[in-house]
Amino acid sequence: MAGATLQDAVDLIPEAWHDDIAADAESQDCDVCYAVSTGGLRAGTIERVxxxxxxxxxxxxxxxxxxxxxxxxxxxxxxxxxxxxxxxxLGITTVYATQTTH
Structure with missing residues (x-):
C-alpha cells in the first residue's frame, strides 16, 4: 500500500456511524467534517484493517x-x-463547525 490517507480512514467508518455523528452535529446546529487528530494518522492501523x-x-x-x-x-x-x-x-477526529445562515 502506498500509505494510508485521511480518506482511507474515513472510508472505514460505517455509514450508520457517519449518520450518528452528523445527527449529533446537526443537533448542535453544526456541520461536521473529519480531520487528522493531534496525535497523527495511525496509518499502520488503517492499513491493517x-x-x-x-x-x-x-x-x-x-x-x-x-x-x-x-x-x-x-x-x-x-x-x-x-x-x-x-x-x-484510526487517528482521526470530528470537527464541528457552526452552521451559518445567509
Whole structure:
C-alpha cells in the first residue's frame, strides 16, 4: 500500500456511524467534517484493517456481518468498538463547525 490517507480512514467508518455523528452535529446546529487528530494518522492501523477486510471479502460469513461487527473483529480488545474509539484507533477526529445562515 502506498500509505494510508485521511480518506482511507474515513472510508472505514460505517455509514450508520457517519449518520450518528452528523445527527449529533446537526443537533448542535453544526456541520461536521473529519480531520487528522493531534496525535497523527495511525496509518499502520488503517492499513491493517484494510488488509483484514480485503482478506475476508470472499467469506460469506464475513459478508453477513454488519460493518460494526466486522470492525469488532478487527479490534477484539474492545469487546465491541464504538465510533469514538474507532476514530481514536484510526487517528482521526470530528470537527464541528457552526452552521451559518445567509
Amino acid at each position: 484494510q488488509r483484514y477486510f480485503a482478506e475476508r471479502e470472499a467469506d460469506a460469513d464475513w459478508q453477513a456481518l454488519s460493518q460494526g461487527q466486522q470492525l469488532d473483529e478487527c479490534f477484539p480488545a474492545y469487546c465491541g468498538i464504538g465510533w469514538p474509539d474507532l476514530l481514536d484507533e
